[in-house]
Amino acid sequence: xxxxxxxxxxxxxxxxxxxxxxxxxxxxxxxxxxxxxxxxxxxxxxxxxxxxxxxxxxxxxxxxxxxxxxxxxxxxxxxxxxxxxxxxxxxxxxxxxxxxxxxxxxxx
Amino acid sequence: xxxxxxxxxxxxxxxxxxxxxxxxxxxxxxxxxxxxxxxxxxxxxxxxxxxxxxxxxxxxxxxxxxxxxxxxxxxxxxxxxxxxxxxxxxxxxxxxxxxxxxxxxxxxxxxxxxxxxxxxxxxx
Numbered sequence: 564x565x566x567x568x569x570x571x572x573x574x575x576x577x578x579x580x581x582x583x584x585x586x587x588x589x590x591x592x593x594x595x596x597x598x599x600x601x602x603x604x605x606x607x608x609x610x611x612x613x614x615x616x617x618x619x620x621x622x623x624x625x626x627x628x629x630x631x632x633x634x635x636x637x638x639x640x641x642x643x644x645x646x647x648x649x650x651x652x653x654x655x656x657x658x659x660x661x662x663x664x665x666x667x668x669x670x671x
Numbered sequence: 672x673x674x675x676x677x678x679x680x681x682x683x684x685x686x687x688x689x690x691x692x693x694x695x696x697x698x699x700x701x702x703x704x705x706x707x708x709x710x711x712x713x714x715x716x717x718x719x720x721x722x723x724x725x726x727x728x729x730x731x732x733x734x735x736x737x738x739x740x741x742x743x744x745x746x747x748x749x750x751x752x753x754x755x756x757x758x759x760x761x762x763x764x765x766x767x768x769x770x771x772x773x774x775x776x777x778x779x780x781x782x783x784x785x786x787x788x789x790x791x792x793x794x795x
Binding site for chain 1: 781
């Protein structure tokens, strides 16, 4: 079955740049979305349509796409960015939706 | 403020049933495709099901197909998830979420509004 693959964890120091990747065969055909989830809270959409940022999301969050890999980049990481991040997309037919396994971002 | 409020969670024995509800507040509910997403304790997000804006098209994850039914009542601005033949592995927080994908690819995600979640526990 189709899967989206993310690294389980990423660690960065405050002020550095964090990059979280997500790989999947259908990503060239379907948009990718990124969510931030903090403990005990519902997810929040931080990137949509591969690289667009919803209103209210800080400019340090950006997204990019290249072939079968999409990347969430957080520039100038702050302590408040420590959270789990999930990529999400759809299968090539657009019928099924799926999430990546999630990446825990630790701010050292 | 746009808001989704889930209800209906609880504890049930294996093989039992529950119906979850998700009521909208503050947006044109009938215009949007909707999703159910769940999260088992300490685990990641898992998509469960989605429904189109008028309820005529649905899709399910393989793990719930044949046991769960998604539906909606646009007159009541409410989304539902009927869960039958529940198993221990269905234990999770269940979220409803609004789909904000472009019209051409509606139903493929971009969930921009989420409820607070309702907890389902399946245990004997």
